[in-house]
Amino acid sequence: MALKLYGTAMSTCTSRVLTCFHEKSLDFELVPVDLFAGEHKQPPFLAKNPFGQIPALEDGDLTLFESRAITSYVAEKFKGTGYDLIRHENLKEAALVKVWTEVESHQYNPAIAPIVYQSLVAPLQGKSPDQSIIDASVEKLGKVLDIYEARLTGTRYLAGDFYSLADLHHLPYTYYLMKTPAASVVNERPHVKAWWEDISSRPAFKKVAEGMKFGGK
Ligand code: GS8
Numbered sequence: 529m530a531l532k533l534y535g536t537a538m539s540t541c542t543s544r545v546l547t548c549f550h551e552k553s554l555d556f557e558l559v560p561v562d563l564f565a566g567e568h569k570q571p572p573f574l575a576k577n578p579f580g581q582i583p584a585l586e587d588g589d590l591t592l593f594e595s596r597a598i599t600s601y602v603a604e605k606f607k608g609t610g611y612d613l614i615r616h617e618n619l620k621e622a623a624l625v626k627v628w629t630e631v632e633s634h635q636y637n638p639a640i641a642p643i644v645y646q647s648l649v650a651p652l653q654g655k656s657p658d659q660s661i662i663d664a665s666v667e668k669l670g671k672v673l674d675i676y677e678a679r680l681t682g683t684r685y686l687a688g689d690f691y692s693l694a695d696l697h698h699l700p701y702t703y704y705l706m707k708t709p710a711a712s713v714v715n716e717r718p719h720v721k722a723w724w725e726d727i728s729s730r731p732a733f734k735k736v737a738e739g740m741k742f743g744g745k
Contacts, residue, residue, distance in 0.1 A: 531556040531602070534576060535583030536563060537739030540644070540700035541595035542583040546739075547696055548599040550732035552610035596633060596697060603693055611732075613693040621688055628686040628694030639669035640701045647708040648742045666710050673713060673720050680719035684726075695727045703728060703737055 531549070533556055535542030542558075549556045561567050561582050569580045576584035577593035585592045585601075592598050603613040615621035642665040646657040679686060686694045702724060705711060715721050727733070 532559055532586040533557070533583055533598075534559045534561050534573065534586070536560055537736070538741055539563070539582055540704065541581070543700040543703075543736050543740055544595045544697060545583050545585065545598050545602070546736045547699055547733050548602050548613065548693070550735050551613060551696065551730075552602060552606045554602070554606060554609065596629065599693055599697070600629075611691075613691075613696060615687070615690065615692060621690070621692075624687040625692040625694050628692075629697055631686070632694060632697040635672045635675075636669075636698060637701065639665055639672050640705055643669065643708065643710050644701055644704045647710070648704055652742065662710065666713055669710075670713050673717055676723075677717040677719050680723050685723065691727065691730070695723070696733075699727060699733050699736075700740065703733075703740060704742065707742075 531554060533542065533545055533549070535545070535558065537543065537546065537558065546556075546558070561573060563582070567573055568577075568582055573582075573584070574580055576586070576591050579593065581593070583593070583595055583598065585598045587601075587605075592601060600614070604616070607614065607616045614625055642661050646659075646662050646665075650657050676686070683689055685691050702714065706714065706724070706728075714724050728737070
């Protein structure tokens with residue numbers, strides 16, 4: 529039975545999982561969830577994720593939510609298929625992949641998400657972007673990216689000289705960030721910029737990015 533992902537292609541967290549599917553060359557079905565109609569807050573979807581957020585995965589009788597938990601499951605279950613995202617044959621490299629996936633989750637995402645929300649989502653909801661939130665988040669993100677710049681001076685990717693789930697998890701939010709004036713925070717750091725250009729040009733992500741449009745942008 530094919531994997532079923534409930535979500536929408538424009539959503540960052542859904543795109544994270546879709547990119548993983550493409551890296552692994554898996555068959556899957558994307559079941560659309562209409563956020564604008566509030567479908568994610570209705571009982572059928574709440575039965576899949578009680579927190580009422582997309583995406584959710586169904587694999588036979590297993591239901592999962594949390595995009596990063598889903599990608600980890602998929603990368604592990606299909607470790608012999610497609611690109612190895614978790615370095616499953618090397619314990620130390622696998623541990624570094626975990627370190628940098630945690631960094632994305634706890635350092636990078638909290639800094640970048642408010643910039644994307646204020647710049648692209650708030651206007652769609654008829655609200656004006658709050659520049660003070662954007663400015664504070666850009667400063668926070670800059671500090672995180674100073675550490676990335678130093679790291680990427682020594683290795684081509686975050687966990688080492690190999691692309692991994694750690695890099696992949698950054699793709700959707702950074703893709704939207706690069707459509708805003710805050711893109712300078714990436715462009716000003718040469719190793720971060722080269723890393724971004726490299727990871728965002730992988731065919732798996734290019735396919736996913738075609739569906740990532742916010743109000744036509
Ligand atoms: C976050 C899911 C999330 O924020 C994950 O899966 O990684 N930590 C979770 N989903 C958003 C769309 S992401 O673009 C969502 O469902 N928002 C609607 C809402 O919260 O009501």
